[in-house]
Amino acid sequence: MSTLEIRDLHVSVETESGPKEILRGVDLTVNSGQTHAIMGPNGSGKSTLAYSLAGHPKYTVTSGEVLLDGEDVLAMTVDERARAGLFLAMQYPVEVPGVSVSNFLRTAKTAVDGEAPKLRTWVKDVKQAMDQLAIADDFAERDLNTGFSGGEKKRHEILQLELLNPKFAVLDETDSGLDIDALRVVSDGVNRFAANGDKGVLLITHYTRILRYIKPDFVHVFVGGRVAEEGGSELAEKLEEKGYVDYVGTPA
Amino acid sequence: MTTDTAQQAQHGLTEHSHGAGAPDHGGSAFDTVASFDVADHVVPRGREEEWRFTPMARLRGLHDDAPLDGHDYEVSVDADPKVVVETVEATDPRRGSSGYVPNDRVSARAWAEADKVLAITIPADVVTTKPTIVRLRGLSAEKAAAGHVVITAERFSQSVVVLEHEGSAAFADNVEIVTHDGARLTLVSLQDWADDAVHLSHHHVSVGRDAVIKHVVVSFGGDLVRTSVTLDYAAPGGDAELLGLYFADSGQHLEKRLFVDHNQPNCRSNVLYKGALQGAKAHTVWIGNVLIRPAAEGISTYELNRNLVLTDGARADSVPNLEIETGEIEGAGHASATGRFDDEQLFYLMARGIPADEARRLVVHGFFTELINKIGVPEIAERLIATVERELALGEGLPAAATTH
Numbered sequence: 001m002s003t004l005e006i007r008d009l010h011v012s013v014e015t016e017s018g019p020k021e022i023l024r025g026v027d028l029t030v031n032s033g034q035t036h037a038i039m040g041p042n043g044s045g046k047s048t049l050a051y052s053l054a055g056h057p058k059y060t061v062t063s064g065e066v067l068l069d070g071e072d073v074l075a076m077t078v079d080e081r082a083r084a085g086l087f088l089a090m091q092y093p094v095e096v097p098g099v100s101v102s103n104f105l106r107t108a109k110t111a112v113d114g115e116a117p118k119l120r121t122w123v124k125d126v127k128q129a130m131d132q133l134a135i136a137d138d139f140a141e142r143d144l145n146t147g148f149s150g151g152e153k154k155r156h157e158i159l160q161l162e163l164l165n166p167k168f169a170v171l172d173e174t175d176s177g178l179d180i181d182a183l184r185v186v187s188d189g190v191n192r193f194a195a196n197g198d199k200g201v202l203l204i205t206h207y208t209r210i211l212r213y214i215k216p217d218f219v220h221v222f223v224g225g226r227v228a229e230e231g232g233s234e235l236a237e238k239l240e241e242k243g244y245v246d247y248v249g250t251p252a
Numbered sequence: 253m254t255t256d257t258a259q260q261a262q263h264g265l266t267e268h269s270h271g272a273g274a275p276d277h278g279g280s281a282f283d284t285v286a287s288f289d290v291a292d293h294v295v296p297r298g299r300e301e302e303w304r305f306t307p308m309a310r311l312r313g314l315h316d317d318a319p320l321d322g323h324d325y326e327v328s329v330d331a332d333p334k335v336v337v338e339t340v341e342a343t344d345p346r347r348g349s350s351g352y353v354p355n356d357r358v359s360a361r362a363w364a365e366a367d368k369v370l371a372i373t374i375p376a377d378v379v380t381t382k383p384t385i386v387r388l389r390g391l392s393a394e395k396a397a398a399g400h401v402v403i404t405a406e407r408f409s410q411s412v413v414v415l416e417h418e419g420s421a422a423f424a425d426n427v428e429i430v431t432h433d434g435a436r437l438t439l440v441s442l443q444d445w446a447d448d449a450v451h452l453s454h455h456h457v458s459v460g461r462d463a464v465i466k467h468v469v470v471s472f473g474g475d476l477v478r479t480s481v482t483l484d485y486a487a488p489g490g491d492a493e494l495l496g497l498y499f500a501d502s503g504q505h506l507e508k509r510l511f512v513d514h515n516q517p518n519c520r521s522n523v524l525y526k527g528a529l530q531g532a533k534a535h536t537v538w539i540g541n542v543l544i545r546p547a548a549e550g551i552s553t554y555e556l557n558r559n560l561v562l563t564d565g566a567r568a569d570s571v572p573n574l575e576i577e578t579g580e581i582e583g584a585g586h587a588s589a590t591g592r593f594d595d596e597q598l599f600y601l602m603a604r605g606i607p608a609d610e611a612r613r614l615v616v617h618g619f620f621t622e623l624i625n626k627i628g629v630p631e632i633a634e635r636l637i638a639t640v641e642r643e644l645a646l647g648e649g650l651p652a653a654a655t656t657h
Contacts, residue, residue: 054603057595082605094600098618098625107614108604143622145600160604 002032002069002085002167004200009064011045011052019060022048024225026064028202030168035194035201037211037236040222041244046204047091049222050172054088055081068168083112085167089157089174095146101156102126102140105163112164129162132192134185150177158189168200169193175210187213208240223247280575282511282541286353290364293357302356305537305569307505310476312422312450314396315358320365322395325421327370328387332380335411336373346371346402350428352456352482359454359480362424366400372413374437376406383412383631390421393448399425405435405463412438412629418473420446427455431463433487438466440629444639445474457483459490459519468627469525471498471506472639478507485516494523496538497623497636499643500566502531510555511541514548523555526623528616529566530647538588540572544581552582559590560619563650592653593619616644 011023022045030036040046052059053066055078066073068084076084096104105126110116117125130139133155145153154174161169171190175183191214194201203214211233219235220227221244228247229235284302285293295316298308303315312318331337340346347369354360372384388399403413415427431437443451451474459465471477483492498506512521527536538557559568572586593615601611620640624633 054599056599077608078599078602079605079607079611082603088603090600090603094594094596096597096600096615096618098621098623099614104601104604104614107606107610108601111605111607111610143618146622164604 002198002200003067004030004086004168004202005067006053007065007067009049009052009066010062011048011059012062013048013059021062022059022225023052026226028220028227030200030202032167032198032200034217035203035214036218036220037216038202038204038220038222039206039208039236039239041248042206044222045225046222047172048225050088050170050204053081053086053170054078079111082166087161087164087166087169089161089169089171091173091176093145093148093153093157096144097146099144100141101144104144105160108160108164112166125163129159133159133189135159151179151182154178154182154186155189158186161193162189165193165196167198168202170202170204172204173206174203175205175207183210184213190214208236211236221247280543282543282573282575284355286355288354288360288363290357290360293354293360295357302509306478306507307476310450310505311452312393312396314361314422314424314450314452318396318422320361320396320398320424322392322397322422324392324395325388325390325397325419325423328389329385330387331384332382332411334375334378334380335384336371336375337384337386338371338373340369340371342367342369342400344369344371346404347400347428349402349404350430350456350458351484351486352426352428354426354454355482356454356480358424358452359426362398362400362426362454365398366425369400369402372401372403374405374409374411374435376409376432378406378409378411380411383414383629385414385416387416387418390417390419390423390445390449393420393422393450396422396424399423401425401427403427403429403437403439405431405437407432408434410436412440414440414442414629414632416442416444417451418444418446420448422450424452425454427453429455429457429465429467431458431460431465431490433461434463435460436464438468438627438629440468440470440627440632441479442632443469443471443474443477443479445477447473447475449474449477451477453477453479455479455481457481457492459483459485459492461487462489464491466493466495466628468495469498469508470496470636471508472643474504474506476505478509480509480511482511482513483521484513485519488516488518490516490519492519492521494521494525495623495626496525496527497620498525498527498536499640500527500529500534500536501643501646503533505535505537507537509537509539512543512553512555514542514544514551514553517548518550519548520551521553521555524623524626525556526558526560526619527568528560528562528619528643529568530562530643530650532565534566535569536567537569538571540586542574542584542586544574544576544578544584546577549578549580550582553584555586557588558619560616561590561592561653562616562647564653
């Protein structure tokens with residue numbers, strides 16, 4: 001069993017008027033086999049949490065710790081975190097022209113596993129994962145995220161999740177901008193990943209819509225850079241009805 | 253723009269601030285002196301708008317009055333059997349058929365001095381199966397030489413022509429590219445000169461009705477290489493893609509100038525030039541001028557220049573200019589960015605477990621591969637990638653550009 005522990009995490013960003021604190025003491029523990037939903041209004045710091053876990057240079061951790069099976073994640077470089085078993089499905093995947101999807105996937109898989117995948121099984125695995133996510137074959141020869149539609153980018157993030165097979169997946173608003181068919185396809189992918197057992201999912205979302213397809217074991221309401229309330233999936237139902245008005249004073 | 257700052261400019265419209273010092277035709281700021289008579293073009297001194305980036309002392313007098321009567325070069329031709337390649341006299345009517353009139357002294361001098369013309373003709377309706385490759389190999393940079401090439405893509409022909417330059421030379425030339433109705437032509441000019449070469453080249457493209465031209469300039473070698481591409485449309489419906497790739501090493505000056513003249517309705521132009529620089533005093537210049545005349549209704553144009561500064565001490569200048577004289581267009585825009593490789597791209601790759609140095613290598617290779625793929629000529633793609641690899645290997649020992657965040 002694996003554990004991802006976030007303890008009293010404080011994170012700030014550099015602004016023109018000096019550093020601004022976004023995360024104000026986040027405590028959260030995800031064990032493998034669990035799916036946690038983090039829900040919150042815009043600007044509550046949800047994405048900052050996601051990017052801070054992955055080690056984006058824009059965010060500065062001022063105090064607190066993040067441990068993956070007791071290992072200090074914050075001391076690791078971005079690539080070390082990924083190789084340790086953390087995966088961030090990004091809200092806005094970055095375009096990298098001139099690097100093909102197939103080259104990228106093979107390079108990432110080799111880096112994460114520490115050895116090149118066996119060619120025959122790899123080609124088959126990629127094909128199968130693409131088929132399950134309803135991704136066309138010619139996709140592999142396209143430039144990474146370049147000119148992809150919003151839906152294609154999100155499917156491609158989940159394709160990587162399934163192929164790289166990390167210990168913990170952080171999904172940053174993977175549902176945003178998806179139509180209902182794409183949402184179902186992407187949710188199925190996340191559920192397949194979670195069903196491998198021994199996997200943890202941290203699902204960050206603004207809306208409850210995706211929770212019809214991915215059932216969370218725990219729901220955390222995120223407001224003002226920290227967890228304001230925690231509960232089971234019934235908390236999501238309450239948010240569905242009332243929105244975030246109880247937490248922020250105005251409908252969000 | 254300097255090496256240690258990443259700068260971005262993105263506009264749909266920019267005010268032109270570059271008076272050309274030319275006679276006022278009551279028109280565009282891009283107006284320049286156009287004349288076949290060398291005497292009409294005064295010797296530039298380096299203060300002129302068109303020459304302000306160019307190190308005049310390294311021009312070997314090509315812009316002044318150095319004789320252009322050298323013949324220290326060899327030309328070899330590997331043509332598709334359906335393509336006609338001939339050496340003809342300067343009086344041949346194909347010379348001047350693009351409508352080009354020399355717009356600077358070097359071009360006018362090359363026009364006056366070139367005693368032969370290389371004429372490449374793709375006959376009407378011919379679809380070629382292999383690229384026609386003309387290789388010019390300079391044997392010495394001692395004596396300067398002048399050249400003239402006319403490429404004519406007749407009605408509905410479809411072909412690829414590659415002009416390669418290598419060896420040592422001091423060379424001034426004019427290249428006319430004429431596409432007739434419905435022709436599709438890819439023209440690649442590749443400058444892979446030796447370190448001492450100086451090459452000033454003027455290309456003029458005339459785009460026929462519904463013709464599709466892909467014009468590509470690739471510059472690797474040479475001490476100083478300055479290419480000027482002017483393009484206009486002979487009729488409506490033309491489509492021009494102008495691509496450029498350049499890689500400047502220590503001490504090299506590579507200058508890329510473009511002028512797209514939207515003088516006809518319902519045409520399209522798309523410019524993408526990408527450059528990389530490494531080493532002390534590597535200098536690249538990109539000037540992209542686009543003029544949309546009142547007649548050019550329904551056109552769309554976009555130009556983009558990206559420069560990747562790999563080490564400190566290099567300098568990339570990038571100046572896009574867009575002048576719009578009619579609002580009845582589909583779209584017009586430009587963008588220019590110069591800097592180190594993109595930190596967000598690095599983050600994305602590293603977030604998938606790829607180590608920093610490998611991620612950097614992927615991003616840099618991708619920067620070039622994107623453009624090489626767009627050229628779409630497999631016969632030269634492999635060689636271009638190999639040349640990029642060689643250039644990158646040269647730079648490996650140099651200190652990397654400072655981080656920007």
